[in-house]
Amino acid sequence: MQRTHLLVLAKAPVPGRSKTRLTPPLTTVEAASVAEAALADTLEAVAGCGADRLVLALDGEPGPWLPAGFEVVPQVEGSFNERLAAAWAHAGGPGLQIGMDTPQVTPGLLDAALAALADDGFDAALGPAEDGGWWALGMVRPHPEAFAGVHMSRNDTGLMQRKQLEALGLSVADLPVLRDLDDAADARAIAALAPRTRTARRIRELLDPVGVDVVLPVLNEREAIPWVLGHMPPGYRPIVVDNGSDDGSAEVAAGLGATVVTETRRGFGSACHAGLAAATAPVVAFMDCDTSLDPADLPRVCAPVLAGEADLVLGARDAEAGAMSKRNRLANRYLAGQIRRRTGAHVTDLGPMRAARREALLGLGIADRRSGWPLEMVLRAGRDGWRIAELPVPYRPRVGRSKVTGTLGGTLRAVKDMRAQLARFDER
Numbered sequence: 370m371q372r373t374h375l376l377v378l379a380k381a382p383v384p385g386r387s388k389t390r391l392t393p394p395l396t397t398v399e400a401a402s403v404a405e406a407a408l409a410d411t412l413e414a415v416a417g418c419g420a421d422r423l424v425l426a427l428d429g430e431p432g433p434w435l436p437a438g439f440e441v442v443p444q445v446e447g448s449f450n451e452r453l454a455a456a457w458a459h460a461g462g463p464g465l466q467i468g469m470d471t472p473q474v475t476p477g478l479l480d481a482a483l484a485a486l487a488d489d490g491f492d493a494a495l496g497p498a499e500d501g502g503w504w505a506l507g508m509v510r511p512h513p514e515a516f517a518g519v520h521m522s523r524n525d526t527g528l529m530q531r532k533q534l535e536a537l538g539l540s541v542a543d544l545p546v547l548r549d550l551d552d553a554a555d556a557r558a559i560a561a562l563a564p565r566t567r568t569a570r571r572i573r574e575l576l577d578p579v580g581v582d583v584v585l586p587v588l589n590e591r592e593a594i595p596w597v598l599g600h601m602p603p604g605y606r607p608i609v610v611d612n613g614s615d616d617g618s619a620e621v622a623a624g625l626g627a628t629v630v631t632e633t634r635r636g637f638g639s640a641c642h643a644g645l646a647a648a649t650a651p652v653v654a655f656m657d658c659d660t661s662l663d664p665a666d667l668p669r670v671c672a673p674v675l676a677g678e679a680d681l682v683l684g685a686r687d688a689e690a691g692a693m694s695k696r697n698r699l700a701n702r703y704l705a706g707q708i709r710r711r712t713g714a715h716v717t718d719l720g721p722m723r724a725a726r727r728e729a730l731l732g733l734g735i736a737d738r739r740s741g742w743p744l745e746m747v748l749r750a751g752r753d754g755w756r757i758a759e760l761p762v763p764y765r766p767r768v769g770r771s772k773v774t775g776t777l778g779g780t781l782r783a784v785k786d787m788r789a790q791l792a793r794f795d796e797r
Contacts, residue, residue, distance in 0.1 A: 373483050374464035375420035378444070378456055379408055381429025390552045399575050406567035407550055409434040410472035417476035420464070420483060426456035450516040457511040463487060465494065465507040470549040473563040478545070482507055485542035493534045495527070496544030503527040504547045512537050564626025579606040580651075581671050581724070584644030585627075585658035586637055591616040593660045593768040598625045600664045608647055609658065610640040638735070638742030645730055654724040655743075656684075659767035661692065662722050666762045671724040673758050680729060680755035681747070683720025684762035692766045700784070704744060707791055712751025716759050719743055725750070741786035748794045 380387060384397040387404035395403070415423055416436050425435070428444045435441070445455040457466065463486045465479065485494045486507050496505030501524030508515065514537060519529045534541050550559050550568070553576060560569035573579075583605050585597065594609070601607050609622040610630045623629045632643035645653055652674050656662045666684065673679035686693065686701075693701075705717050721743070733749045735742060750757060 371463055372421035373419075373487060374422035374424055374460050374462075375415050375418060375479060375483070376424045376426060376456055376460045376464055376466040377411060377415055377469065378426045378453065378466060379411070379428070379469040380404075381427060381432060382408060382434070383429060386429075388550070391556065394553055395575055403550075403556065403568065403571050403575065404469070405432070405434050406571040407472040408469045410563075410566045410568050411467070411469050411474060412436055412439070414472075414474045414476050414479060415467075418479040418483070419476075420479070422460070422464075424456075424460045424464075426452070426459070428452075449521045450519060453516045454511075454513060457508070457515065458513070460511070462511050463507070463509040465505060467496075467505045470551065471498075471504045471547045471559075472550065472566055472568040473547065473559050482544050485544070489542060490540075491542035492539035494542040494544050495531055495534065497527040497546045499546060499548045500551065501525055501527055502549065503530055504549060505544055506530070507542075507544075508539070512539070565623060569626065573606075577603055579649070580604045580675065581606070581654055581667065582644075582648035582650040582652075582727070583607050583654045583656065583664065583667060584641060584648065585609045585656065586612060586640035586644065587614060587618050587622070587658050588612045588640075589614045589616045589618060590658050590768070591618045591621050593658055594618060594621050594627075595625060596660050596768075597658050597664060598622065598627055602664060602668055605654070605664065605667055606650065607664075608644045610644040610647075612636070612640040634738065636739040636742075638738035638740070638745075641742050642735070642738060645727070648727050651727055652724055653727045653730060654722070656722040657767070661765050661767040662762060663765075666722065667724075670722055670760055670762065673760075674724045674726060678756075679758040681725045681750045681757045682723060683716055683718060683747070683757065683759045684722030685716070685718035685720060685759045686764035687761045688764040689766065692764050704787060708744075708747055708751065711791075711794055712748060712757075714747070714751045714757040716747070716757065718759065719747065720759065722762055725755075729755075737786065737790060739786045740783035741790040744787050744790045748790060752794070 382401045382405035384401040388400040391400040423439045425439045425441045426444050442459055444452045465482050485491050486509050492509050494507035498504045519533050556572045560572040587609050607627040609627045610632050611619040612632050619629050630643050630647045632640050670682050670684045673682050704719050708716050735745050737745045
């Protein structure tokens with residue numbers, strides 16, 4: 370059986386020479402950083418496929434983005450068609466060639482493309498791009514005229530390439546259609562398709578900068594996570610803090626593109642503190658990740674903080690029927706009264722959806738790592754003279770049972786923690 374190869378034709382990510390169609394809106398340096406991420410993702414996928422040889426035909430110098438195991442050859446001078454032909458002449462066949470514009474490729478996709486040549490009896494394979502070009506081309510044996518007369522970078526390049534292969538007597542297998550990363554619209558679309566890639570992270574950082582980090586403490590919320598993340602507004606980065614889940618919650622969140630932090634110390638406060646420590650945005654919001662609260666309400670809660678009109682905003686729950694038990698309503702009413710009495714803040718709810726500035730929160734020195742964390746935040750903020758505001762937010766029945774108030778043990782621990790916070794406040 371012949372040894373297969375996977376050939377990557379790429380350009381070193383240099384400002385002013387890479388991903389120039391991303392400028393504007395990006396600077397040349399930012400565009401080059403997207404190109405570097407796309408190249409790194411592409412090479413990682415290639416390194417994970419089953420090809421016997423990995424070849425990189427490079428225009429420029431290798432960088433830290435190059436993984437081990439690649440044979441690097443310089444591209445020749447000349448037109449793109451001439452560089453393609455020369456790279457194929459070096460690599461031989463059978464093999465598959467791709468570029469660096471489809472960072473969403475996976476090892477499985479590349480292996481399937483190679484199989485079309487090795488197992489399905491085709492002489493060639495062609496993967497069309499959505500813009501009319503092509504993203505992948507495979508051949509059992511390189512043909513010196515494979516690229517002759519094919520005009521590149523046009524909306525009929527893929528069609529012309531296929532016609533040329535067929536004119537040479539080659540049978541051509543159809544590979545899946547992919548989207549090239551050329552402009553900002555492409556970048557956002559590819560980031561949505563492959564949210565866990567370096568490319569997606571870099572694109573989100575540059576094209577959709579984070580204004581608010583949203584901390585989502587999680588303990589076995591696998592069923593709720595997709596809904597919550599799917600409703601996250603643009604510019605709000607979810608930080609899912611896994612606090613010991615055994616249902617795959619962390620994997621689900623990561624697969625949907627969320628930043629995932631693992632906190633092994635059990636406790637609601639431990640998870641919130643870990644999320645706050647991981648946050649980098651100037652404003653940080655907190656909310657439950659159980660579908661009881663809708664992330665679409667975050668902009669309204671965060672707006673007074675972003676505008677400098679409030680230091681802490683609490684989302685007062687406007688509960689639907691069945692969303693809160695009578696016991697929880699009474700406990701919440703009692704705690705709100707204790708906060709008003711001790712701090713003068715006009716609150717009616719402890720507010721599981723809340724927002725404040727990151728640096729100010731860190732400066733509060735919240736010490737509780739269990740259920741008293743949210744109460745301690747409000748008490749300390751009130752003691753320090755923070756402007757505390759409250760806005761109503763809809764509150765719905767949650768998915769699954771609450772880990773705090775859903776069991777007798779959890780409720781008793783929460784009561785104990787809350788009482789301890791009130792007692793400590795009175796001692797100060």
